[in-house]
Amino acid sequence: xxxxxVIALSVFTFTACTQKKAGKDSTQFHTYGFKVYQPLxxxxxxxxxxxxxxVSDKEITVKAISSTFFKxxxxxxxxxxxxxxxxxxxxxxxxxxxxxxxxxxxxxxxxFFEPTKELxxxxxxxxxxxxxxxxxxxxxxxxxxx
Amino acid sequence: xxxxxxxxLLSAFFLVGGYQLMSEIDEQRKITQFTLLxxxxxxxxxxxxxxxxxxxxxxxLCPDLCPMTSANVSKAFKKISLEDQKRFNFxxxxxxTRMENPGEVSTYVKQFNKKFVGLSGSKEQIDQVxxxxxxxxxxxxxxxxxxxxxxxxxxxxxxxxxxxxILGSVSGPDSYKPILKKLKEFL
Numbered sequence: 001x002x003x004x005x006v007i008a009l010s011v012f013t014f015t016a017c018t019q020k021k022a023g024k025d026s027t028q029f030h031t032y033g034f035k036v037y038q039p040l041x042x043x044x045x046x047x048x049x050x051x052x053x054x055v056s057d058k059e060i061t062v063k064a065i066s067s068t069f070f071k072x073x074x075x076x077x078x079x080x081x082x083x084x085x086x087x088x089x090x091x092x093x094x095x096x097x098x099x100x101x102x103x104x105x106x107x108x109x110x111x112f113f114e115p116t117k118e119l120x121x122x123x124x125x126x127x128x129x130x131x132x133x134x135x136x137x138x139x140x141x142x143x144x145x146x
Numbered sequence: 147x148x149x150x151x152x153x154x155l156l157s158a159f160f161l162v163g164g165y166q167l168m169s170e171i172d173e174q175r176k177i178t179q180f181t182l183l184x185x186x187x188x189x190x191x192x193x194x195x196x197x198x199x200x201x202x203x204x205x206x207l208c209p210d211l212c213p214m215t216s217a218n219v220s221k222a223f224k225k226i227s228l229e230d231q232k233r234f235n236f237x238x239x240x241x242x243t244r245m246e247n248p249g250e251v252s253t254y255v256k257q258f259n260k261k262f263v264g265l266s267g268s269k270e271q272i273d274q275v276x277x278x279x280x281x282x283x284x285x286x287x288x289x290x291x292x293x294x295x296x297x298x299x300x301x302x303x304x305x306x307x308x309x310x311x312i313l314g315s316v317s318g319p320d321s322y323k324p325i326l327k328k329l330k331e332f333l
Contacts, residue, residue, distance in 0.1 A: 040206075040213055042254030047209035072292040078210070084284060085211055085318075086298030089291045106320060111209050113292045145213060 028056040029095075029131055036112060036140040038119050048110035048140045049103045052131070054095040062101055063092045064110060065128040065135060071114035073127060078106055087111070110140070176310040177278040182239065182265035185252045189265055192308040196235035198332055200316075200325070201304045203276055203283055205242035205297050206254045212238075214320065215303065220258040221322035222329055230333055236262045241276065241283040242297050243269040279304050279312065305332075 034050030054060045064075040076087045093108065095101045103109045110127070119125065124139035181190045191199075200219055204212035219236045236259065240251040251264035267275075276283060284298040303316040305328060316328050 037213075040254060040257055042250035042252075042257070043206045043209075043213075045207050045209045074292060080301075081298060082282070083300060083302075084282060084298040085301040086284070086286075086296055087208075087210075088296070089288065105210050105214055106318070109210055111292075145217060 028058075028060055029054050031138055034127075034138055034140045035143050036110070036119075036125050037143055037145045038121070039112075039115060040145065044114045046112050046115075047105075048112060048125075048127070049105065050110075050138070050140065051100050051102045052095060053100040054097060057097045059097060060095050060132045061092045061130075062095060063130040065130050067112070067125055067127045069115060069117045069119065069125045070112045071116060073113070074111045075108070076111050077108045175312055177275070177306060177312065178310055180271070180275050180278070182267040182271055182275065183249065184263060184265055186249055189263065192310060194263075195237075195306075195308045197233045197308050198313075199235050199237050199306050199308070201237045201239060201279065201306055202302075203239050203241050203279075203281060203299050205240055205245070205299065206251050207242060207245060207293065208297070208299075211301055211318075215301070216255055216258045216262070218319050218322040218325055219303070220262075222325035223259060225322070225326050226329060226333065230329075231261075233332070234329060238262065238264045239272065239275060240264065240266045241272055241299050242285070243267075243272060244285060244295060279306070303328075 030053045032051040032053065034048065036048035037046050039046040052062055062075070064073045067073050075090045075093060077090055078085055079088055090108070093101055101108060119142050121142055121144060123142050125142060126137050127140055128135050129138050130136075177191070179191060181188050183189065202212075202215055204215070206212070216236070216238060223231050223234065236255070238251060238255045240248050242248065248266035251266050253264070255262040255264040281300040281302070281304070283300070286296050286298070288294065288296045301318045303319060303325065305313045305315060307313055313332075314328065316324050319325050
């Protein structure tokens with residue numbers, strides 16, 4: 001009887017620990033302020049910005065995958081070389097523990113190519129992003145360029 | 147006597163050399179006439195330029211810096227009087243010589259201000275103009291990207307008068323304020 005109780009307690013404890021770990025994984029990151037600008041006339045590309053905060057104690061990776069609203073999406077960074085600015089496609093970006101990936105003008109940003117649907121102000125564009133191996137859908141609010 | 151001849155020769159040498167040096171400096175600070183295309187029609191500098199021109203080398207498939215700079219120039223213009231605005235113009239030179247419809251640059255910039263000028267041209271024409279300004283751009287193949295290439299360009303506004311003299315520049319304007327400050331220097 002005592003042995004059964006010990007076994008039951010062990011199983012319960014193991015299960016509880018496992019679930020606690022799964023809970024932490026599901027709250028590894030927070031997202032803030034995602035937006036995408038309507039493309040300008042004469043252009044078929046536009047930019048998107050926002051923040052992904054790694055609230056965990058481990059490094060996480062971020063990749064841009066796709067969106068049903070655009071032909072393709074890419075994650076970019078802006079670099080200065082020889083007094084020229086250029087964009088570099090990032091296949092993935094690593095976010096250190098307790099740090100953020102801040103996508104903003106002149107820095108990291110999302111690039112959206114060739115809209116396939118109408119982009120109405122105030123609506124959201126769903127974007128598939130892979131964060132630490134899991135595909136998440138992040139909504140980018142459609143805004144007019146300032 | 148001999149000393150006098152030597153002094154005379156040396157003076158002549160430095161005078162000629164100095165004149166050539168000054169000519170080179172003048173040449174570097176000025177841009178001469180150039181012709182590009184606006185909506186498929188020839189646009190010639192300085193004939194069609196304003197008294198003071200803010201020239202930017204960018205491309206319409208640029209999602210961030212180019213529209214931001216164009217918008218900031220537009221905002222800066224709105225901060226000065228209509229009379230003063232007449233003295234200035236913004237000229238966006240499209241350096242993306244690979245795009246299918248480079249002429250769309252005119253439609254693109256007019257969204258920011260109907261007066262703005264968008265110019266395109268052949269690679270040779272663009273190279274000539276940007277070299278005169280003392281800037282550069284670079285198009286590199288990037289087959290693993292959607293566009294297939296990337297365009298590096300100066301993030302700088304060059305202020306050039308209608309005599310072709312480069313009066314200054316504004317680097318990486320992330321707001322209209324540094325542009326407005328520069329405009330006011332000429333008012």
